[in-house]
Amino acid sequence: MRSEQKNITIQHVADRAGVSKMTVSRVLNQDVKVSDKTRAKVMDAVQALNYRPNISARQLAGSKSYFIGLLYDNPSQGYVSQFLLGALKRCRATGYHLVIDQCQGSSQDKVRMTRDFVASTRVDGVILLPPLCDVPEILGTLKQSGTPFVRIAPNADLEASPYVCMDDYQAAYDMTQELIQAGHRDIGFIIGHPNHGTSRLRYQGFLDAMRSNRINCPPEHIEQGYFTYKSGLQAASKLLGLVNRPTAIFASNDDMAAAVTSAAHIHGLGVPEDVSVAGFDDVEIASSLWPPLTTIRQPIAEMAECAIELIRSGKLTSDRTLRRSDYRHLIDFELVRRESVQAIGDACKS
Amino acid sequence: MRSEQKNITIQHVADRAGVSKMTVSRVLNQDVKVSDKTRAKVMDAVQALNYRPNISARQLAGSKSYFIGLLYDNPSQGYVSQFLLGALKRCRATGYHLVIDQCQGSSQDKVRMTRDFVASTRVDGVILLPPLCDVPEILGTLKQSGTPFVRIAPNADLEASPYVCMDDYQAAYDMTQELIQAGHRDIGFIIGHPNHGTSRLRYQGFLDAMRSNRINCPPEHIEQGYFTYKSGLQAASKLLGLVNRPTAIFASNDDMAAAVTSAAHIHGLGVPEDVSVAGFDDVEIASSLWPPLTTIRQPIAEMAECAIELIRSGKLTSDRTLRRSDYRHLIDFELVRRESVQAIGDACKS
DNA sequence: AGTGGTTATGTTACTGCTAACATTAAGTTG
DNA sequence: CAACTTAATGTTAGCAGTAACATAACCACT
Numbered sequence: 002m003r004s005e006q007k008n009i010t011i012q013h014v015a016d017r018a019g020v021s022k023m024t025v026s027r028v029l030n031q032d033v034k035v036s037d038k039t040r041a042k043v044m045d046a047v048q049a050l051n052y053r054p055n056i057s058a059r060q061l062a063g064s065k066s067y068f069i070g071l072l073y074d075n076p077s078q079g080y081v082s083q084f085l086l087g088a089l090k091r092c093r094a095t096g097y098h099l100v101i102d103q104c105q106g107s108s109q110d111k112v113r114m115t116r117d118f119v120a121s122t123r124v125d126g127v128i129l130l131p132p133l134c135d136v137p138e139i140l141g142t143l144k145q146s147g148t149p150f151v152r153i154a155p156n157a158d159l160e161a162s163p164y165v166c167m168d169d170y171q172a173a174y175d176m177t178q179e180l181i182q183a184g185h186r187d188i189g190f191i192i193g194h195p196n197h198g199t200s201r202l203r204y205q206g207f208l209d210a211m212r213s214n215r216i217n218c219p220p221e222h223i224e225q226g227y228f229t230y231k232s233g234l235q236a237a238s239k240l241l242g243l244v245n246r247p248t249a250i251f252a253s254n255d256d257m258a259a260a261v262t263s264a265a266h267i268h269g270l271g272v273p274e275d276v277s278v279a280g281f282d283d284v285e286i287a288s289s290l291w292p293p294l295t296t297i298r299q300p301i302a303e304m305a306e307c308a309i310e311l312i313r314s315g316k317l318t319s320d321r322t323l324r325r326s327d328y329r330h331l332i333d334f335e336l337v338r339r340e341s342v343q344a345i346g347d348a349c350k351s
Numbered sequence: 352m353r354s355e356q357k358n359i360t361i362q363h364v365a366d367r368a369g370v371s372k373m374t375v376s377r378v379l380n381q382d383v384k385v386s387d388k389t390r391a392k393v394m395d396a397v398q399a400l401n402y403r404p405n406i407s408a409r410q411l412a413g414s415k416s417y418f419i420g421l422l423y424d425n426p427s428q429g430y431v432s433q434f435l436l437g438a439l440k441r442c443r444a445t446g447y448h449l450v451i452d453q454c455q456g457s458s459q460d461k462v463r464m465t466r467d468f469v470a471s472t473r474v475d476g477v478i479l480l481p482p483l484c485d486v487p488e489i490l491g492t493l494k495q496s497g498t499p500f501v502r503i504a505p506n507a508d509l510e511a512s513p514y515v516c517m518d519d520y521q522a523a524y525d526m527t528q529e530l531i532q533a534g535h536r537d538i539g540f541i542i543g544h545p546n547h548g549t550s551r552l553r554y555q556g557f558l559d560a561m562r563s564n565r566i567n568c569p570p571e572h573i574e575q576g577y578f579t580y581k582s583g584l585q586a587a588s589k590l591l592g593l594v595n596r597p598t599a600i601f602a603s604n605d606d607m608a609a610a611v612t613s614a615a616h617i618h619g620l621g622v623p624e625d626v627s628v629a630g631f632d633d634v635e636i637a638s639s640l641w642p643p644l645t646t647i648r649q650p651i652a653e654m655a656e657c658a659i660e661l662i663r664s665g666k667l668t669s670d671r672t673l674r675r676s677d678y679r680h681l682i683d684f685e686l687v688r689r690e691s692v693q694a695i696g697d698a699c700k701s
Numbered sequence: 702a703g704t705g706g707t708t709a710t711g712t713t714a715c716t717g718c719t720a721a722c723a724t725t726a727a728g729t730t731g
Numbered sequence: 732c733a734a735c736t737t738a739a740t741g742t743t744a745g746c747a748g749t750a751a752c753a754t755a756a757c758c759a760c761t
């Protein structure tokens with residue numbers, strides 16, 4: 002017994018407003034060819050009846066489905082929920098809905114799942130989260146099906162589709178600059194996983210910031226990590242055991258930065274009194290740790306909003322080749338200052 | 352240009368199989384009244400044409416929408432993604448789809464959002480994640496709209512709807528038993544946030560396990576926490592500073608357990624050599640920490656599967672009052688043994 | 702053979718909306 | 732002021748399925 006009050010349809014609204022169904026439909030779809038007077042009458046009726054268009058009927062009759070698909074595989078926990086935050090906000094504001102699915106297994110499985118997904122939901126477009134956005138077979142499948150899609154932070158094949166990302170290089174540059182401005186000169190750096198494209202960008206940003214401040218960076222201050230807590234622990238132990246121990250350590254992600262904090266404690270060093278720590282990503286651990294991490298907030302939610310808009314705009318649907326400038330959408334990051342970084346006093350550490 | 356191959360409809364399948372649309376529909380909906388021969392013919396045609404029913408048409412014509420709503424507010428990060436894992440698995444297997452939305456703001460906002468959500472998506476049912484499942488206004492709104500709903504791990508108002516949860520009491524009991532069996536007698540416990548119903552259950556499980564093993568638990572071994580890393584740090588510091596310092600600490604969640612690990616390091620104690628640590632929840636931090644935490648894995652994905660099945664089954668739709676046994680669905684937890692707990696040797700600590 | 706009772710399949714009439722075309726009303730011009 | 736635009740609204744015919752009823756086919760049993 003779903004219907005306490007029986008479903009109100011466009012016909013009820015039309016009757017109440019004294020117009021035809023079609024006019025109501027036009028008002029609801031922002032068609033220009035409706036007089037202001039009629040529009041007002043219709044809107045009043047919509048309000049009064051608390052009418053919501055039946056999305057299925059719309060989809061069946063029209064060309065748009067008002068559904069946007071979100072496919073993901075296995076991004077870091079929290080990434081999905083962050084992304085959803087922004088995506089849902091935009092969807093709510095525009096009357097769209099998000100249908101999500103996980104796409105895992107062999108690349109053959111992924112292809113099948115992708116195909117089934119677009120076929121059975123008839124979404125208007127698909128958003129691919131990393132690392133799914135770098136699976137060539139999926140890109141191929143989507144292209145073949147004619148479904149527009151946007152990728153989030155892809156590492157490769159940048160011409161395959163429009164994509165949204167942040168400027169990892171600039172963020173690392175800025176964070177390094179921040180540490181330098183706080184008086185740090187001996188800065189340790191822990192590189193991310195060598196397979197991730199972002200690792201290189203972040204590393205390069207760090208190096209260039211050091212260089213442009215004419216600060217020498219000895220090779221023993223650079224350690225290779227793998228984005229895991231454990232790898233961070235090992236890297237940090239080496240850095241903190243050095244004779245010319247750095248006064249600040251910049252880790253390529255928060256998990257490793259958290260490990261640096263633990264390593265410091267083990268070495269009997271306080272954070273931030275003895276060593277400052279900076280992370281990257283602003284995942285949950287960054288703020289739940291004590292002291293909370295100074296880090297780079299990835300604008301995941303904003304990236305999501307941008308992706309939704311791209312699909313909604315319909316720009317991607319048209320056959321005409323997109324302009325090059327339509328492909329890349331850079332979203333601003335944010336440097337989050339928390340307690341894990343402290344300025345060095347006048348008393349210079351020996 | 353969405354249509355590379357024009358959409359195949361039920362009519363095409365019917366033509367190819369040499370039957371009417373209705374028969375195809377019956378086969379697809381597992382109707383019993385179809386002969387095996389006809390069923391085979393139809394399935395062959397479906398396979399050959401790679402036909403997928405149009406979900407909108409189904410929804411419009413039929414009573415089911417094949418969409419299930421998932422509403423959440425602000426659970427711990429990772430909870431949502433964990434939940435999605437199970438929910439999506441079940442959905443995929445059954446031809447359903449998940450439409451998700453976030454429901455935030457004042458309770459008035461939440462009511463409006465909930466109402467809009469069910470009205471515009473016409474989902475077959477709604478799943479409420481904690482802490483949203485304890486907002487009375489939302490429960491009221493859903494009931495009023497006649498939409499069936501299932502709650503996940505609710506704290507209060509247990510008769511309001513069917514719900515799915517795990518046995519927190521038993522889990523805490525088992526974990527305590529585990530520590531005792533590893534030879535620990537002096538066990539510290541950090542209670543969770545007093546506002547959470549689960550905190551009491553976990554505490555009680557701990558107490559009862561101690562009691563049934565006739566182990567005395569001095570009051571100074573019990574500390575109040577608030578489920579945060581910081582509160583765990585403070586509680587652990589007190590416990591580890593005691594003269595009769597416990598040999599094991601059981602924290603009511605993983606964040607606090609992680610803090611215990613850090614506190615131990617600060618106190619110059621090794622985990623697990625000097626002090627064993629047990630957590631609860633098995634969130635990401637539990638396995639990314641070093642040493643990884645022995646903890647209770649909340650069966651979030653399984654709870655999700657159960658919730659989907661409940662809605663899909665249609666049991667909740669009927670007006671007849673549900674049997675009491677239909678309300679509560681307990682899902683088995685799992686005790687995850689990792690490196691943070693060690694058995695105490697024969698040499699008994701003084 | 703005729704009656705009744707199944708069981709399997711077909712028909713018809715919707716579901717709520719929009720595309721495409723048809724019509725009316727209003728404004729413009731020679 | 733009739734003819735011609737143009738703007739605003741109405742009509743008709745689907746979209747792709749399912750519910751509900753109608754019918755045909757088959758079988759057993761008096």
